[in-house]
Amino acid sequence: MSSNAAVPFWRAAGMTYITYSNICANLVRNCLKEPYKSESLSREKVHFAVSKWIDGKPEKPTIRSDTGAQ
Amino acid sequence: MAMEQVPNGVRSISTQAVRNRMKSVKNIQKITKAMKMVAASKLRAIQTKAENSRGLWQPFTALLGDIPSVDVKKNVIVTISSDKGLCGGINSTSVKISRAVHKLNSGPDKETKYVILGEKAKAQLIRDSKKDIELILTELQKNPLNYTQVSVLADDILKNVEFDALRVVYNKFQSVVSFLPTMSTVLSPEIVERETESGGKLGDLDSYEIEGGETKSEILQNLAEFQFSCVMFNAVLENACSEQGARMSAMDSSSRNAGDMLDRLTLTYNRTRQASITTELIEIISGASALEG
Known part of the structure; x- marks a missing residue:
């Protein structure tokens, strides 16, 4: 496993x-072909409030x- | 009924008030019926998701165990509730269970904190446990729930809270009418190691082989983090599912109540109308017979 070194x-x-x-x-989602790519990317939206x-x-x-997710 | 609304000099009983009341009850019934429909369709979408997500935490429970009775210093109770109301008692149940867990785990040298998800548990826990609240997360369900969101949320909790054991309290969805208040325990890597050394339920963990150059504590830390996000994902979904189910049955019973009320009001209305007709008839007939006589 190469990821171990990381x-x-x-x-x-x-x-x-x-x-x-x-x-x-x-990264994996970005490797998908259209239309699956935009579909899977739009599915994973992040929104919540923390205090x-x-x-x-x-x-x-x-x-x-969304912007804070990555 | 407000009879004083009738203008002076009018002898017959006004049915205006009853008619208004009937109209408003009918409108309320329409609204609750619509809410029930919405909840039912949301429930169907979320139920499959919740049932599929159960496969995520089960391997972890098999590997790391779920030890609710573990005795540690820093407990964090993650109470999961909904942002919206009108869904029966599910929020009060999870708050009640959280309070009980808090009581069970409090001691002289122990520290127990709350992490709250959702407006409803926040409103209830602020009243008496202000001092113990560590983190409040709301507005979860703006978008449909997904793993990325919950994992970012779990990440935020892990970064902001110090813990030895996280206790996630939520309502597990069993059927549309029954929800089991449930607690899942996620241990910190150090505690997992301690428990492994002392044998007991986690004693088997040493028999696993570790591949690659990582040490056991590193693996355990990764595992514990991933376990927490998976448990949270399932818990949030189960709770959302229970919420919709509870809302559905609550709205169902309230539309039924509105129907009953409407029946009673219609009866009163018809009786009053009949009574006024009868009175008028009597007046006419007696007047006529007086003229004749």
């Missing part, structure tokens, strides 16, 4: 396995949308 590098970049696998999945709480007080929520 592990220390993406860990060092502060990525988790989830981020890493998402990037890989996105962190510190000592019982909410901080301003941030919206995670």
Whole structure:
């Protein structure tokens, strides 16, 4: 397995396995032919709002949308 | 009924108020029926997804186990609820279970925090557990749920929260009318290692061979992260499925209630009308007979 050698590098970049696998999945999706490519890319949309709480007080929520995914 | 709405000098009983009430009940019934239809069609789409996603966490449970009784210092309860209401008691159930888990896992040297998904659990947990809330995530269902979204979300949770054990509380979809409040436990890699060494349920983990140059702790960290995102994916889908199911049955019963109410109102309406007709007849006949006599 060639990917084994990559592990220390993406860990060092502060990525988790989830981020890493998402990037890989996105690469695979980009390898598809049309029309499957745009279909599979449009299916995986990211949108949610996160707000962190510190000592019982909410901080301003941030919206995670498609651009923040990759 | 508001009888004072009748203008002075009118002797017969007005049926206006009852008629208005009937009209509004009929409109409400139409709305609830439409909501039921919407929920039913959404349910069908999401149910297949949820059932397919069960295959994702099952291998992990076989490998790493699901040990709800594990005793660790930093517990994080991930409560999953919906953003919208009108779906029966599923949100209160998951909040109730989360509170119970919180109580079970709190002790002098322990720390238990909440991570909340969805507006409804947020509204309920803010009231009494403000201090323990770590992270709130909402607006999940703007787009149809997909793995990328949930994995980014799981990633955010992992990055922002320190944990020894994550306990995901959600409603598992069983059928349109029954949802099982469920807790899935995801352990941090260190705890998995500790449990492996102490034997018990995870004792078999050492018998697996590890390929390549990675150490066991690295593999375990990757596995734990991936397990969490898979468990979250399934939990979010199951909860969304339960939500639609609960909404469907809630809307069904409310349209039935509206129908019952409409029946009662129609009865009152007809009786009043009949009564006023009878009164008028009596008046006419008695007037006529008085003239004759």
